[in-house]
Amino acid sequence: MLQKWCKKAFPKSLWVYHANTGACNGCDIEVINVLTPYYDAERFGIKLVGSPRHADVLLVSGPVTRQVEPALRRLFEAVPSPKLVIAIGSCACGGGIWYDSYNVVGGVDKILQVDFYVPGCPPRPEAILYGVAVALGIAPKKIASIKLKEKSLEECIKK
Amino acid sequence: MSYAIGIGFLNICLVLLLSPFLEGIIRKIRAFIHSRKGPPLKQPYYDLLKLLGKENLVVSPNFLIRWAPIVCLATILIAGLLIPMGTIRPPLSVAGDVIVFIYFITLAAVVIMMAAAASENPYAHIGASREMMMLLTVEPVIAIALITGAINAHSFRISDIVMWNLAHGPTVSMGIAGLSVFLIVQAQLGKLPFDIPEADQEIMGGVFIEMSGPKYALFKWAFLAKQVIFASLLCQVFIPWPTTFILWLDVLVNLVKVLIIVIFVCIIDVVNPRLRIDQAIKYFFIIIFVALMGLVFALVQA
Ligand code: SF4
Numbered sequence: 001m002l003q004k005w006c007k008k009a010f011p012k013s014l015w016v017y018h019a020n021t022g023a024c025n026g027c028d029i030e031v032i033n034v035l036t037p038y039y040d041a042e043r044f045g046i047k048l049v050g051s052p053r054h055a056d057v058l059l060v061s062g063p064v065t066r067q068v069e070p071a072l073r074r075l076f077e078a079v080p081s082p083k084l085v086i087a088i089g090s091c092a093c094g095g096g097i098w099y100d101s102y103n104v105v106g107g108v109d110k111i112l113q114v115d116f117y118v119p120g121c122p123p124r125p126e127a128i129l130y131g132v133a134v135a136l137g138i139a140p141k142k143i144a145s146i147k148l149k150e151k152s153l154e155e156c157i158k159k
Numbered sequence: 160m161s162y163a164i165g166i167g168f169l170n171i172c173l174v175l176l177l178s179p180f181l182e183g184i185i186r187k188i189r190a191f192i193h194s195r196k197g198p199p200l201k202q203p204y205y206d207l208l209k210l211l212g213k214e215n216l217v218v219s220p221n222f223l224i225r226w227a228p229i230v231c232l233a234t235i236l237i238a239g240l241l242i243p244m245g246t247i248r249p250p251l252s253v254a255g256d257v258i259v260f261i262y263f264i265t266l267a268a269v270v271i272m273m274a275a276a277a278s279e280n281p282y283a284h285i286g287a288s289r290e291m292m293m294l295l296t297v298e299p300v301i302a303i304a305l306i307t308g309a310i311n312a313h314s315f316r317i318s319d320i321v322m323w324n325l326a327h328g329p330t331v332s333m334g335i336a337g338l339s340v341f342l343i344v345q346a347q348l349g350k351l352p353f354d355i356p357e358a359d360q361e362i363m364g365g366v367f368i369e370m371s372g373p374k375y376a377l378f379k380w381a382f383l384a385k386q387v388i389f390a391s392l393l394c395q396v397f398i399p400w401p402t403t404f405i406l407w408l409d410v411l412v413n414l415v416k417v418l419i420i421v422i423f424v425c426i427i428d429v430v431n432p433r434l435r436i437d438q439a440i441k442y443f444f445i446i447i448f449v450a451l452m453g454l455v456f457a458l459v460q461a
Contacts, residue, residue, distance in 0.1 A: 006212020013205040040195040042186075045202050053216065053371040056209070080371040081214030 010056070010082055011136045013045040017055035017079070021072055021108070023062025026122035027089035031059060033125040041129065044136065052078040063091040063104045064111055076112050084135065087114045088128060090121045097121075167240055167250035169410065174239035178383035179203035181418070185425040192429045207380060213372030219279055227274030228370070228377035231267050235381045235388065238263040241317070244391045244413050246406065248318040256315040257305045261298070264347075264388075267381060268294050271366055278369035286366035289436050293346060293353070296443035300343045303450040304336035308396060310457045321399050329400075332460060335453030337397030339446050344389050344424060346443070349382060351428040353439055386424075390417040 020028055034041050035048055049055055052075055064072060076085070087108045090096035094107040108114050118131035183200035190197020218224065241260040243249045268290060275287035309315045311332060312323035324333055346353035367378055394416035403409055434442070 002208075003212060006208050009205040009208035010212065013202065013209045037193045037195040040190075040197070042190065042198050043196045045198050045205060051368045053218070053369055054367075054375060056213075078216075080216050082212070 007082075013047075014056050014084075014132070014136070015047045015049045015054055016057045016059050017049055017052050017075075018059045018061070019072065019075055021060055021062045021068045021092070022065040022104070023089060023091060027061035027091070030122045030125050030128060031061065031088060034128050039125050039129060041132070044132070046132065053080065055079050056082065057084045057086060058112075059086050059088055060092050060108045060112075060114075061088040063095050063098045063101070064106065064108055066103050066105055069105050069111055072108075072111055084115045085112050086116045086118065086131065086135065088118050088131075089123055090119050093117045093119045163248075163250045166246050166248075170239050170242075170244050170250055171236060173244055173414075174236060174384045174387050175380070177414075178380075178387045179207060181386060181421050182383050184418070185421060185428075188422060188425050189429050192426070203383065207376050210376035210379065211373050215373050216371040218369045218371070219277060221277040223277040224274050224369070224374070227270045227277075228374045228381075231270045231274075232377045232381045232384070234263045234267045234270065235384045238267070239384060239388050242388055242392050243317060243321060243395045244387075244410065246409065247321050247404075256317055257309055257320070258315060260317070261302050261305065264301070265294065265298055267385075268298075271378065274370070275366035280369050282368045283366055286368070290366055292436055292440060293443075296440050296447070297343055297346050300339050300443065300446050300450045301347075303447070303454055304340045304397070307332055307336040307450070307453045307457045310454070311460070317396060321396055324396070324399050330456075330460070332453045332456035333397055335449060335456060337393065339450040339453065340389075340393050340397060341420075342446050342449075343443070344393060344420070345427055346439070347389050348386050348424060350424055352431040352434050354433060386421060387417060390420040390424075393420055 018028070018031055033039065035046075052058075056079075058076065058079060060072070076083075085108065087093050091098060092108045094109075095104060098104045099106065105111065116131055116135045118128055120127050123131070180200065180203070182203040183198070186202060187197045187200060238260055241249050241255060241263065272287045272290050272294070275283040275290070305320075308320035308324070311327075311330070312320045314320070314323075324330075345351075367375060370378060391413060395413060398416070401412060403412070
C-alpha cells in the first residue's frame with residue numbers, strides 16, 4: 001500500500017536539478033524565471049534542489065558538448081530511480097544552431113532517454129511551465145503526432 | 160501504565176503525523192509573504208512519501224550512512240516522548256529527565272554529523288564541521304536553560320519544573336531561560352539565519368548532499384519532528400500558562416501555542432538572510448551569557 005502511495009505522490013512533488021550542458025545561459029535564465037514568485041512553480045510542488053541525489057527531474061539545457069558528455073552520464077546515474085529528463089530549449093532538443101559544431105555531440109537524446117521536450121530559443125517561462133504541466137498530466141497536449149505517407153506514382157497518375 | 164502508553168501514543172502521533180502539516184502551514188505563510196500562492200498544505204506529506212518511494216542509492220560501503228537516518232529519527236522520537244505535550248508528566252518520565260532529553264537531542268545532531276562525514280563528499284564535510292561548531296555553541300544554551308529550571312524546582316524532572324513554574328507564576332530566571340531558548344530554536348530547527356550546515360544555495364544541502372530517497376526522507380522527517388518538540392519544550396516548560404488540567408483542552412492549548420511559535424520562527428526565517436558561521440557563533444555566545452544570567456537569577460532567588 002505504501003508503494004502505491006509513494007507512486008501517487010511522485011508527480012505531486014517534483015524536485016528539479018538543473019544541469020547546464022553548454023547552454024548560452026538564455027535557457028538557464030528562463031528556468032530561474034519559472035521559479036520566481038511571479039510564476040510560482042512551487043504551487044505544483046516543484047522545487048529546485050542543489051544535489052542530484054535529491055532530484056526527481058533532470059532539467060537539461062543546452063547542446064551536449066564533448067567535454068560535458070561523460071559528466072552528464074554520471075549525473076544521470078547519480079539521480080535515484082524514478083526519474084524524468086526534460087530537455088529545455090532548442091539546443092537540448094536537438095542541437096539547435098550548434099547541431100553540426102565540431103565540439104557538440106548533439107541533443108540530449110543522443111546520450112540520455114529524454115522524457116519531455118520543451119523547444120524554443122529560449123523557451124518562454126510559460127512554455128516551460130506548460131511543458132512541466134503536460135508532464136504532470138495537468139494540462140492536455142496541444143500537439144498530436146501525424147504520420148505522412150508518400151503516395152506512389154500510380155496513385156498520383158490515377159487521379 | 161496504560162495512561163502513560165496512551166499519552167506516549169499521543170506524543171508520537173503529534174510528532175510524526177502532525178509535524179508535516181505544520182511544515183505545510185509554514186510554506187503557505189512563506190508563500191504569502193512572497194505574495195505567491197504556494198504549495199497545498201499536504202505538500203510535505205507528498206514530499207516525504209515520494210522520497211520514501213525512491214531508490215536508495217548506496218553511496219558508500221560505510222554502515223554509518225545506512226543506519227544514521229534510522230537512529231536519527233528514533234532518537235528524535237524518544238526525545239519527543241521525554242517532553243510533555245499537553246500533559247504535566249511526559250510519557251517516558253520513568254526513563255529519564257532533562258539530562259536524558261539533552262543527550263538524545265545531541266545524539267541526533269551527532270548522528271547527522273557522522274553520516275555526513277562518512278559520505279565522502281567535500282561539501283558534506285564542510286556541512287559536518289559547521290554542524291559541529293553550531294552544536295558546541297547551541298547545545299549549552301538549552302542545557303543551561305533547563306538547568307535553571309532544575310535549580311528553581313530543586314529537581315531534574317521535567318514535570319517538577321513545570322509544576323514549580325505553574326505554582327510560582329512568571330519569574331525573572333525562567334523568563335530569561337525561556338527567552339534564550341526561543342532565540343536558539345531557530346538554530347535548532349535549521350531555519351534561515353542559521354541553516355548554515357544545510358545551506359542549500361551555498362553548499363548544496365551540506366550534510367545531506369549524499370542522502371538519497373528514503374534516507375533523506377527520514378532525516379527530513381526528523382527535522383520536522385524537531386520543530387514540534389522544540390516548540391513544545393518552549394511552550395510547555397517555560398511558558399506553561401494556561402494549564403487547565405483537562406487533558407484534551409491542554410493538548411489543544413499546546414497545539415495552538417506550538418503553532419504560534421512555529422509561525423514566529425517562519426517569519427524570522429523568511430525575512431532574514433543567512434549568517435556566516437563566525438557571525439552565528441558570536442551571536443550564540445551572547446545568548447550563552449544571557450542564559451547564564453538566568454542561571455544566576457535562579458541561584459539568587461533560591
Ligand atoms: S536554446 Fe537558445 S537560449 Fe537556449 S541554450 Fe540554445 S541558443 Fe541558448
